[in-house]
Every structure is written in structure tokens, then in C-alpha cells.
Amino acid sequence: MQRYKGIVSYDGTEYCGFQLQPRDRTVQGEIEKALKKLHKGSEIKIQASGRTDAGVHAKGQVIHFDSDLDIPAGKWELAVNALLPHDIVFSTIEPVNMDFHARYNVTGKEYRYFIHLSERRDPFKRNHAYYYPYKLDIEAIREATGYFIGEHDFTSFCSMKTDKEDKVRTITSMELVEEDDMLIFSFKGNGFLYNMVRIIIGTLLDVGRGKRKPESINAILAKKDRKAAGKTASANGLYLWKVYY
């Protein structure tokens, strides 16, 4: 038996999230179906670095699985991609030590969030960026991002639907880039709570529109109350960009 680590990119638009569900179409469901075909009907379970929600995308989600199929190096991803729908694509599938675990060994993650700033919608961006037609004070947003860096209790920026007790996480960097009519956020940290990036974005958009001051982030963090923060920004702008081990 050999363990494999796969790096997979997917367009989350047509999926009810990553995690397997009995009735709905999920990314995990499609990958396990493809692996089952490849293994002539044997069930292969995969483990991912974490879930992504309905409509959320991934450029570098990481999974692992075990197999005793003998497929030459460099051919695994071709074999699996050939059995997957075109909105899920593995960039690599490589052998790893049996003690590698896609979830337990995660040391950090990068998420990106894309906002399409324009007076006019773009039909070709609708599923891959959050459309936001209002003027934003980018400098105020940039100032506000500074308050998130470091170790904080992110209770105010976590969905109340979570089952996690410990809400302390460390954000190591937050960058903001403007590219044409796109505003792109990059978040790196040791872990992210349920909806955390989307609630941070919703709150930063309030800052950008002048509804909150940049320095108000400190008070929101201190309140440890989801209601103190802004709305959860929509799923279509969010990408799980990279997983670190």
C-alpha cells in the first residue's frame, strides 16, 4: 500500500461544497467516484486539508489517499483527471510517506478573495469574483488589515455554526493588490475558522465604504461576538489558494 498526496484545483460553482454528502453533488464525492472507477470498483476514501463551502473555489486544495495500484510517476494525475468532470483538475498526485496526513499535518493556509469593482457587472466574472459596484476607500481598508495580523481570538469573525471551541488563530500576513478592476486579498495564517475570511472581507468592505473606522477592528475582536462584525461576503470570491505542510 502506498500513500499519495494530490494537489487539486476546482471551480466550486456547481458543487454543494467539498465534503461528501449523501444527496448533493460535492467535490469529494466526484473525486472518490473517479478513484473508485480507477480502482475497478473498490472504494477509496480521501482526506482533505479541510472543507470548502458551497460555491468556494480552490487553486491548491490538498488531499491524500492510499492505493496499491501500480501507476508510473507523472501518470497518476492524468489517469484521475481523465475520469473527473472538467471543473476539478489535479495538478500533481505524488507518493508520500504513510505518516503524511492532509489535515493533521497542515501548518498554514493561504486564502485569496477576489472582488470585482466596477459600475457594470461582467458576465464572465460572475462566478469567480464578488461583484461590488460601490466606491471603496482602499487606503482605509489597507489600514484596517493591519489590525488582523498576529494572534487573536477570532470569535467575532467566525460563524456561530462552528463546532470549534478554540477560536484563537494567527494571521501571519494580509496583502491587498489592485489589478485592473479586481481587488485581490491574500490571507496567510496557521488556520482559519468557519467563514472567517468571508466575515473579515464583509467587515473590511464596511470600512471601505466609511461605515466603520479602520481602528474599530480592535474593538470588534475584543467583543468576541459574531454580531459585532460585518456580513459574510459571498462564496464566489473565495479561493483556497495554497496549503502549507
Add this chain to the structure above:
Amino acid sequence: MQRYKGIVSYDGTEYCGFQLQPRDRTVQGEIEKALKKLHKGSEIKIQASGRTDAGVHAKGQVIHFDSDLDIPAGKWELAVNALLPHDIVFSTIEPVNMDFHARYNVTGKEYRYFIHLSERRDPFKRNHAYYYPYKLDIEAIREATGYFIGEHDFTSFCSMKTDKEDKVRTITSMELVEEDDMLIFSFKGNGFLYNMVRIIIGTLLDVGRGKRKPESINAILAKKDRKAAGKTASANGLYLWKVYY
């Protein structure tokens, strides 16, 4: 009564083409439904510069319609866009003379065709470019494009399902640009036959793979036989880019 000219962009992925059909979802159907709502239930017929097929996109399709609604300049497109699905977006809707006709007054069109050249599919490009994993001789393709320029009988490059008798058209320019992993063709001409751009692309891809010589284009044109040309390239790479009047 006032005539309006609208420039509209759409993602053709989820439509059975532009032209109204009794049962299927079409771009014309959605636009006329939105206009009917805006006109409190009165039917408004639109005329377009021409049809586009299922899965074909538009950046600058042009339509006209007549209305006696009194909407201030600059607000028409906002009013209509608000009633449309997000994959159809008007950039402008402006008053024109009553003798303007979106189809009869066309003097030329530009189409673009996007080919995604990569060893790996990209889940985010799957509906908006034709994925082509094979190595291409770009210089041979560039040489072949030269044979299309000018006035020709394009019978060999027209679907046999056409109802047009006269197959003589003039291509005024054909450009080829490489941008990252995208190969982008731009075609300008006085008119294009049914599937003409897609059959030209299918034939140029044969040239790029060495299956045909660039100079064979002359013989294919001379044969006036659809079977002499290459396959019809897929709809997802094609964009009606601009209409000239």
C-alpha cells in the same frame, strides 16, 4: 416611439444560443422577458446583428428595439440589467434614429476565438476557451491565416445547414496573439457564414499540428466543399466581439 440601440455582453454557456426558441432558454428570450417586465407586460421584440450558437459568447452583440418608455439617458442599461440574469449585461442602451437596423445596417463584425494551450486543464477557463493540449506550430498557423484574407467563396468553411445562397465574404484582417497560455485569434470581415470562424479554427489547428500545409488553404477554398476543411472547433472559445455600422 423611440428606437434604442443596445450593446450587450453575455456568457453563452447556459443558453441554447441567441435566437428565441419556444422551449429552450435563449439570450433573446431573457432580454425580451426583461423588456416585457420593464414595459409592464407589453411585448417588446428585439432585433440583433445576427444569431450566436449554443455556448458561443458575446462581448459586443448589438440589438435594437422600440419603446415609448420615458427613461433618462444613462439609466436605460441600469433598468434593463437589473431585470436580467447576471450572465447577460448591457454596457449601453442609447436612442438612435428610427431608420437604424441592428441587422440590415451591419458593415462588419469582429469575432475572437480563445484557445487554452496547456498540458493541464484549467477548471476556471473551461467554458470560456477551447482547451487544446497538443503542441502547435504557431508560425505555420500564422502563415496559413494569410490565405484567408480578402474576398473568397467560403463554401468549404460554412456549415451545410446554412440557408444562405451567396457564400462570398471578405475577411479584412486576421490576427493571432499569444498571451500566457492563451492563443487568441481575431477575425474581422464584412460578414461571416454559419460556423465559418469555428471551421477556420478547426482547419488552422490541423495546420498547427502538421496535418495540413499552410498553402493547402488555397486548395480547400477552391474545392467549395465543406468536407475539404477541418472540424468545427467547439463553441466555448468563440466570442462575437464587436459589430460595425
